[in-house]
Amino acid sequence: MTQADFGVVGMAVMGRNLALNVESRGYTVAIFNRSRSKTDDVMAKHSEKKLIPSFKIEDFVKSIATPRRIMLMVQAGAGTDAVINQLIPLLDKGDILIDGGNTFFKDTIARNARLADSGINFIGTGVSGGELGALQGPSLMPGGQKEAYELVRPIFEQIAAKAEQDGKPCVTFCGENGAGHYVKMVHNGIEYGDEELIDETYNIMRNVLGISVDEMADIFKEWNKGELDSYLIEITADILTRKDDLGSGKPIVDMILDRGNNKGTGRWSSGDALEVQVPQSVITEAVYARYISMMKEERVAASKVLNGPSEKVELPEDKKALIEKIRQALYFSKIMSYAQGFEQLRFAAKQYDWDFDYGKLAQIWRAGCIIRAGFLQNITDAYDKKADLTNLLMDDYFKDIANKYQDSVREVVALAVKAGVPVPALSAAVTYFDSYRAEVLPANLLQAQRDYFGAHTYQRVDKPFDQAFHYTWYDEA
Numbered sequence: 001m002t003q004a005d006f007g008v009v010g011m012a013v014m015g016r017n018l019a020l021n022v023e024s025r026g027y028t029v030a031i032f033n034r035s036r037s038k039t040d041d042v043m044a045k046h047s048e049k050k051l052i053p054s055f056k057i058e059d060f061v062k063s064i065a066t067p068r069r070i071m072l073m074v075q076a077g078a079g080t081d082a083v084i085n086q087l088i089p090l091l092d093k094g095d096i097l098i099d100g101g102n103t104f105f106k107d108t109i110a111r112n113a114r115l116a117d118s119g120i121n122f123i124g125t126g127v128s129g130g131e132l133g134a135l136q137g138p139s140l141m142p143g144g145q146k147e148a149y150e151l152v153r154p155i156f157e158q159i160a161a162k163a164e165q166d167g168k169p170c171v172t173f174c175g176e177n178g179a180g181h182y183v184k185m186v187h188n189g190i191e192y193g194d195e196e197l198i199d200e201t202y203n204i205m206r207n208v209l210g211i212s213v214d215e216m217a218d219i220f221k222e223w224n225k226g227e228l229d230s231y232l233i234e235i236t237a238d239i240l241t242r243k244d245d246l247g248s249g250k251p252i253v254d255m256i257l258d259r260g261n262n263k264g265t266g267r268w269s270s271g272d273a274l275e276v277q278v279p280q281s282v283i284t285e286a287v288y289a290r291y292i293s294m295m296k297e298e299r300v301a302a303s304k305v306l307n308g309p310s311e312k313v314e315l316p317e318d319k320k321a322l323i324e325k326i327r328q329a330l331y332f333s334k335i336m337s338y339a340q341g342f343e344q345l346r347f348a349a350k351q352y353d354w355d356f357d358y359g360k361l362a363q364i365w366r367a368g369c370i371i372r373a374g375f376l377q378n379i380t381d382a383y384d385k386k387a388d389l390t391n392l393l394m395d396d397y398f399k400d401i402a403n404k405y406q407d408s409v410r411e412v413v414a415l416a417v418k419a420g421v422p423v424p425a426l427s428a429a430v431t432y433f434d435s436y437r438a439e440v441l442p443a444n445l446l447q448a449q450r451d452y453f454g455a456h457t458y459q460r461v462d463k464p465f466d467q468a469f470h471y472t473w474y475d476e477a
């Protein structure tokens, strides 16, 4: 009997689409799901495909050629552990388990360590691009044992999205153990930041400039032709053209309740930025923006008692010029967000002992995933020029844009603040820029305070940094 080249556990939509993607590249794929109905459904719809269904996990394992390549597309956390526990006694040394779920990277590190002595390889991989990406070509971010990845690589390179610029597959080996899931986590954080920044510019155009939804759809369409060219801008323009499907005649955005949900990956990303001690303020503000949006009832009550600005904001006469400044503010802020995301990766590499190829990471996000955008090529180019770049802002392309657009972001943020329209991510972006470029920050006073109340000592501007000083602030006897 023919043995399968690849196995997929979990026939919910992501697993099913991924299995179909692998099959479409000429492979025979074994499939299994805890409950039979999902597998039956796949087979009913795709009876002609090279799929081998099993209804017992033992049969599933037997149906795959060794060394087995088995991808888990099951619920992250307990579901993944349950499937791993069932599979381990059935596997042979050299087999490769691949977790393609949205797993927290520390779980992947722990599973990798747990399996280290068993001879079973464990790859944790980020899979981005949603249902359609899984079917047609996702961006893949694998991490684990490099030798094991080499056995998976041909399949991953075939199923991954291909970048428009050079046809290269959107997959690269990210590093040991949890590196792939870490990269996916930062990718998701960046996605939060991108979305929030776009949403803030929409809010300014809508509620400060009074631009209609229809007109805004055209503006985003126009923006998508230039520096901001990206999937998220493209879908935003499309969304704004859509009318209510329940017949009110209004734009659908006006009928959607303003409570922004989340599945926790932005929180993971921000949480780990705190852990590795690197500022990730744009993404974190995007996470907070979702949290405060969820407090709908509180906000409605507050809106009745807390006042906005007492004076109406004065708009500059040239509306077109102001819209261009908003576009510049958005691009500037997006750059800050990515600068922070890549700094986080750099700090994480030190903390968790990984060796990221930053240019490649930007390269594999150019297609397949939600944050795909023309400008990722500029990030790849920046790291190609200087692999050990400390911060994206130190690259000529990004430095020039930041310097050129900074006045616009200041004007737009000031206008929004004066109008009482919240701009947490845009203002975090310009604040990050001003902090990063500050030769002197007020941490001198902070150190004095810490030394005053806790004798924490400080360094001096005129002495080597390894010397600690303490001031006699009061009679310490």
Ligand code: ATR
Pocket: 009, 010, 011, 012, 013, 014, 033, 034, 035, 038, 073, 074, 075, 076, 078, 079, 080, 082, 083
């Ligand atoms: P969805 O993607 O539809 O939201 P999910 O709850 O995340 O679904 O689960 C995705 C997959 O994980 C499903 O295939 C599910 O199997 P069932 O169809 O039998 O529910 C699988 N899954 C979740 N928990 C599991 C467990 N403990 N053991 C095995 N498979 C599990």
